Amino acid sequence: MSHFKRSGAPENRDTFSLLVLNLSFRTTADDLFPLFDRYGEVVDIYIPRDRRTGDLRGFGFVRYNYEDEAQDAVHGLDGRKVDGRVIMVQFAKYGPNSEKIHRGRITEEIPKPRGHVRSHSPRPRYRDDYRDRDYRRQSRSRSRERYEQDRYRDSDYRRRGRNRSISPDYDRKHNRYSSRSPGRRSPSYGKSHSPRKTPCEGTPSRPRDDRPPCSGNP
């Protein structure tokens, strides 16, 4: 059997899901099935894939009918080398059957990690935003709201400045927007080419460190 029930979530009955981490990008459900099937009857194996590219994401879920089999698989396959990678098998914290796990049955059954110290490199990379759409949406909503206000405000200012619907006296009294903010510089300043080119920079005949006196830097 290569494929399982592809009807999405098979059933909401007593199925225990295991999370398999540190999988190779080449490992598929078919590769995990013979490994997990040894320890019990595998109900379903699901490996999330990237919705943008469709590539494997490096982890999967294995479901068992019984908790005993699931734990046996955890103890037997956790730390096992699969496809050249040492996988980590543990009970899924989130998911359709997370309620059973949250009762406190499996949580206390999990003895302890064998010492698979996870790489302490929490780099802020957010691959997917389609997940965690609950709290992250709110967080982004607030940020987006403020962004829209700021953006709308900026647009309104530029629009007034362009249409000049307000007398110039207003601009002089509120000379904040009468001209470009001297304090705000272009974000690409210093990183890319300077917004204004000095005639000195246009002369490649001289090295950088030996800047001519025409820079006018008293």
Place this chain on the structure above:
DNA sequence: GTTGAGCGTT
């Protein structure tokens, strides 16, 4: 062709 913490219907 690349990558490497994490938690879900391709």
